[in-house]
Amino acid sequence: MKAVLQVHPASAAARRKVTVLGSTGSVGRQTVGLLAANKGRFGVAAMTARKNVSLLIEQARELRPGLAVIGDAAQFAALREGLSGTGIEVAAGADAIIEAARRDSDLVVAAIVGAAGLPATLAAITRGATVAFANKECLVSAGPLMMQQVARHGARLLPVDSEHNAIFQVFEDERREGIARLVLTASGGPFRDAGLKEMEKVTPEAAVRHPVWAMGAKISIDSATMMNKGLEIIEARWLFDMPGGRIDVLVHPQSVVHSMVEYKDGSVLAQLGSPDMRTPIAYALAWPERMEAPVQRLDLVKQGRLTFEAPDEARFPALRLARQALDRGDSAPAVLNAANEAAVAAFLSGKTGFLDIARVVEEVLAASNISALPDIESIHAADAAARRLAEEKISVIAGK
Numbered sequence: 001m002k003a004v005l006q007v008h009p010a011s012a013a014a015r016r017k018v019t020v021l022g023s024t025g026s027v028g029r030q031t032v033g034l035l036a037a038n039k040g041r042f043g044v045a046a047m048t049a050r051k052n053v054s055l056l057i058e059q060a061r062e063l064r065p066g067l068a069v070i071g072d073a074a075q076f077a078a079l080r081e082g083l084s085g086t087g088i089e090v091a092a093g094a095d096a097i098i099e100a101a102r103r104d105s106d107l108v109v110a111a112i113v114g115a116a117g118l119p120a121t122l123a124a125i126t127r128g129a130t131v132a133f134a135n136k137e138c139l140v141s142a143g144p145l146m147m148q149q150v151a152r153h154g155a156r157l158l159p160v161d162s163e164h165n166a167i168f169q170v171f172e173d174e175r176r177e178g179i180a181r182l183v184l185t186a187s188g189g190p191f192r193d194a195g196l197k198e199m200e201k202v203t204p205e206a207a208v209r210h211p212v213w214a215m216g217a218k219i220s221i222d223s224a225t226m227m228n229k230g231l232e233i234i235e236a237r238w239l240f241d242m243p244g245g246r247i248d249v250l251v252h253p254q255s256v257v258h259s260m261v262e263y264k265d266g267s268v269l270a271q272l273g274s275p276d277m278r279t280p281i282a283y284a285l286a287w288p289e290r291m292e293a294p295v296q297r298l299d300l301v302k303q304g305r306l307t308f309e310a311p312d313e314a315r316f317p318a319l320r321l322a323r324q325a326l327d328r329g330d331s332a333p334a335v336l337n338a339a340n341e342a343a344v345a346a347f348l349s350g351k352t353g354f355l356d357i358a359r360v361v362e363e364v365l366a367a368s369n370i371s372a373l374p375d376i377e378s379i380h381a382a383d384a385a386a387r388r389l390a391e392e393k394i395s396v397i398a399g400k
Helices: 026-037 053-063 073-082 094-102 115-126 136-153 162-170 173-178 196-200 217-225 227-239 278-286 318-328 332-348 356-367 376-399
Strands: 016-021 042-049 067-070 089-092 107-110 130-133 156-159 179-186 247-251 257-263 268-272
Touching: 016 026, 016 094, 016 115, 026 042, 026 053, 026 107, 026 278, 042 053, 042 094, 053 067, 053 073, 067 073, 067 094, 073 089, 089 094, 094 115, 107 115, 107 278, 115 130, 115 136, 115 332, 115 376, 130 278, 136 227, 136 332, 136 376, 156 162, 156 227, 156 278, 162 179, 162 227, 162 257, 162 268, 162 278, 173 179, 179 227, 217 227, 217 332, 217 356, 227 247, 227 318, 227 332, 227 356, 318 332, 318 356, 332 356, 332 376, 356 376
Parallel strands: 016 042, 016 107, 042 067, 067 089, 107 130, 130 156, 179 247
Antiparallel strands: 179 257, 257 268
């Protein structure tokens, strides 16, 4: 674990070279914005996107990376034409994204959404990189393998998720015997006070309208179901080497306290700030130093109140399902994540209802063959099997 959280002095280099995996997503765009505002401090080794070639071209022309990669090979001609004459190397396809992760840089920002980000994130880890990861699904699906590879290759993980970034900032790794528990905070999402009958009728448009955070569609739905907090429990278990029974969740609607660490003497250390992802991204980019970020400063007098409440697992069963998957171990968390990704996609496309997301996940977990995951091939196999089973469940629901 100390390979992950141990503090090292800052690089003597004046300009830190960064690779951004998933530069056109929500976290990727905010990362690019910070890099563009600090060109004297950062250079860009590589940038990748899945299919938004027009935005990738715009970003690459702004930041001038050594390499720009589009995952969708059908968009390669457009990328090549758009960056013609810039001197930027271009490539396309899944293998090219992995190669971008292997390219020499001081920091890799892993912002590819979902389990699709695992191969590139592991590629960065196996070259011993410092990886600022915003992709909780990687540790959920492959926690033991990722941490094994981190230790083997001397890599370093810097969490970008606001909750884990908050814990990272107040986690005393060298005196971890004094830590009693971790507390992840949750906004409660847009349906915190909604009843089950109301949630049965929720539309995708309503579910993605988060009351506090500006996020992509998938994570917004995960926040609405509270699956994001379940995934974060599993992520925290591996990142901080903390048993799941010592990781709690509190609903905190104001999203000012981003998470807490409770110590055995009764002290509780918390990281506070305005709810803006640019704060944890900036922290990871500059770590172990700090940099200016264009975020609204927290005014506690103006804020006035900070409230907390226990999550309602009857209305939000995703938390229970995530804990069950963590307790079962082996492939159960990977199955949970794959089934959830499939179920969220089905809801966003109008095939199923909001409450069907947790139902599909629960049914897939119950029907899956849970087994050990010693390598990435077995992780891919478990993921694929869970998605096939989820699609079968979704087809039944859609046919009703």
